[in-house]
Amino acid sequence: MEPLEQLYRDRYVGFRNALTPIAGSREAARDAVQEAFAVALRERRTLRRRESLAPWVWQIAYRLALRERLRARLDEVPADLCFSDPERDPGLADAIRSLPPRRRVVVFLRYFADFSYAEIAEALGLSEGTVAATLAQARAALHDDLVEAAR
Amino acid sequence: MTDLLEARFAALSDPNDDSDWLDVRLRARRRSRRLALPAAAAAAAIVAAAALGAGGTWLFSTHDRQVTAVTHVTLHGQTWRVALTTRSGSWLSRLCVQLSRPDGSTVDGGCGPGFSRLLGPAFGARHFAVGGGQIWTGATVPFARTIAITDTHGRVYTARAIPAPRGTRTPFRYWALALESPAGSVTVYGADGRVIRKKL
Numbered sequence: 001m002e003p004l005e006q007l008y009r010d011r012y013v014g015f016r017n018a019l020t021p022i023a024g025s026r027e028a029a030r031d032a033v034q035e036a037f038a039v040a041l042r043e044r045r046t047l048r049r050r051e052s053l054a055p056w057v058w059q060i061a062y063r064l065a066l067r068e069r070l071r072a073r074l075d076e077v078p079a080d081l082c083f084s085d086p087e088r089d090p091g092l093a094d095a096i097r098s099l100p101p102r103r104r105v106v107v108f109l110r111y112f113a114d115f116s117y118a119e120i121a122e123a124l125g126l127s128e129g130t131v132a133a134t135l136a137q138a139r140a141a142l143h144d145d146l147v148e149a150a151r
Numbered sequence: 152m153t154d155l156l157e158a159r160f161a162a163l164s165d166p167n168d169d170s171d172w173l174d175v176r177l178r179a180r181r182r183s184r185r186l187a188l189p190a191a192a193a194a195a196a197i198v199a200a201a202a203l204g205a206g207g208t209w210l211f212s213t214h215d216r217q218v219t220a221v222t223h224v225t226l227h228g229q230t231w232r233v234a235l236t237t238r239s240g241s242w243l244s245r246l247c248v249q250l251s252r253p254d255g256s257t258v259d260g261g262c263g264p265g266f267s268r269l270l271g272p273a274f275g276a277r278h279f280a281v282g283g284g285q286i287w288t289g290a291t292v293p294f295a296r297t298i299a300i301t302d303t304h305g306r307v308y309t310a311r312a313i314p315a316p317r318g319t320r321t322p323f324r325y326w327a328l329a330l331e332s333p334a335g336s337v338t339v340y341g342a343d344g345r346v347i348r349k350k351l
Binding site for chain 2: 005008009012013016017020026027030031034035037038039041042085088089092111112139142143146
């Protein structure tokens with residue numbers, strides 16, 4: 001099995017779940033993941049290092065999902081970005097919404113797609129240190145909001 | 152706290168695995184074909200044998216002069232059934248379309264007006280808006296070979312116009328295409344690659 005197919009089989013569900021808030025629906029997220037892997041399959045010879053595979057495919061899927069949702073402004077993270085079923089955990093949904101949109105993407109990549117810090121860094125064009133700091137800030141903010149909500 | 156967050160996110164995750172690697176491979180192949188086409192179209196030299204386009208396998212059934220041609224097209228990972236029925240009268244012919252959703256329920260496309268067997272139709276095209284995209288299908292004049300549709304994003308989709316099996320009493324060729332966004336123009340090419348008709 002080639003690495004791309006292996007990645008697909010290992011990470012499809014995580015990619016789809018992380019993209020669902022960004023694409024706006026589970027179906028749109030699925031379509032973005034399928035299309036991204038199709039693009040990656042066609043363009044895989046342009047990739048040099050195998051360890052870059054997951055972030056590379058994520059970047060393709062992310063752009064496709066944003067394009068689907070926003071049409072015009074491709075690089076803008078939706079301001080209302082939240083997981084697709086907020087009523088299942090309203091407290092967490094409110095806490096997520098209190099984070100800056102780009103920080104939410106980092107959280108989704110970590111918790112829905114199970115990306116490592118290195119993969120998040122590569123996918124978003126950040127340093128690993130920045131990812132670690134961003135996640136630490138996000139966790140702290142989520143913690144404060146969740147504790148506050150629980151009172 | 153980290154563990155609690157992980158648990159709460161895990162509870163929100165959709166564990167349903169609807170992955171489909173075959174669909175990925177088909178999309179990759181379809182995309183290659185789509186990208187390969189504009190140059191050929193610009194040169195007006197589309198070769199019918201290139202086997203480009205959608206609506207892969209066709210199944211024909213016939214009753215006298217009534218022919219039903221069935222194929223499947225895929226749009227956004229979902230497969231739709233397209234059934235075209237033509238009835239070739241002595242003077243007038245008629246085209247009916249039936250589109251079935253992935254869940255098997257039918258969108259009744261209905262029938263178009265009668266048309267002269269001698270004069271048309273160039274495309275015989277009918278289309279349906281489906282999930283942000285469109286499904287196009289039709290029955291063409293016998294000398295048509297390829298249908299090319301350019302969508303509003305400039306992407307070109309093609310389909311071969313497929314003849315019915317020998318002995319079938321129909322002069323038409325059949326085609327179907329799924330587009331990811333609405334069509335901008337439709338062009339039908341003959342066997343020599345020349346444009347028979349273009350519609351914007």
